[in-house]
Amino acid sequence: MTTKHFFAALALGCILASCGTEKSEYDRYYEQDYRDSVATAKANEPAPAPAVKAPATAARKPAAEQPKQHPGAMLIAGSDCTACHSNNQKLVGPAYMDVANKYEDNDKNRNYLVGKVKEGGAGVWGQVPMPAHPNLSNADAGKMVDYILSLND
Numbered sequence: 001m002t003t004k005h006f007f008a009a010l011a012l013g014c015i016l017a018s019c020g021t022e023k024s025e026y027d028r029y030y031e032q033d034y035r036d037s038v039a040t041a042k043a044n045e046p047a048p049a050p051a052v053k054a055p056a057t058a059a060r061k062p063a064a065e066q067p068k069q070h071p072g073a074m075l076i077a078g079s080d081c082t083a084c085h086s087n088n089q090k091l092v093g094p095a096y097m098d099v100a101n102k103y104e105d106n107d108k109n110r111n112y113l114v115g116k117v118k119e120g121g122a123g124v125w126g127q128v129p130m131p132a133h134p135n136l137s138n139a140d141a142g143k144m145v146d147y148i149l150s151l152n153d
């Protein structure tokens with residue numbers, strides 16, 4: 001018998017004997033035991049709670065917790081200001097962040113800027129004039145300026 005044949009015979013013998021489908025008493029005992037324990041565990045398991053589906057908006061904070069938009073930001077968004085200004089980019093007029101960095105947030109600057117928004121004017125940022133907003137109330141212009149001045153870094 002060659003070595004090759006010897007191993008082939010060995011493998012065949014193995015398959016026919018215990019290493020094949022034939023299981024030992026020991027294996028069968030533990031398999032049964034395992035199946036029984038799974039069955040008991042299943043039977044004792046509390047009924048699974050109905051899966052709670054996370055709402056699609058889970059990542060978003062509920063409206064009440066969301067940081068309120070600054071009233072000045074909302075007034076600006078509803079006005080013509082956006083045509084010439086953005087928060088962080090110079091358009092026709094200066095970026096609000098640049099304005100905020102130029103002026104310290106104090107009453108004097110606040111009053112000056114409220115006046116400028118209402119009356120318009122030129123010469124501070126360039127020769128292009130800021131148009132007047134005569135219909136804007138002091139209160140609304142004040143909220144806008146408060147918001148603009150809050151954008152400093």
Ligand code: HEC
Pocket residue numbers: 076079080081082083084085092093094099113116117121122123124125126127128129130131133144145148
């Ligand atoms: C037609 C374009 C235009 C519109 C509309 C406009 N602005 Fe301006 N704004 C300018 C320009 C140009 C300047 C720069 C003026 C200057 O150099 O003195 C300016 C300057 C400003 C400044 C800085 C003023 C200073 O003296 O430093 C503030 C604050 C401002 N605008 C707020 C507003 C607000 C708030 C609105 C809306 C109610 C608005 N702007 C609408 C063009 C505009």
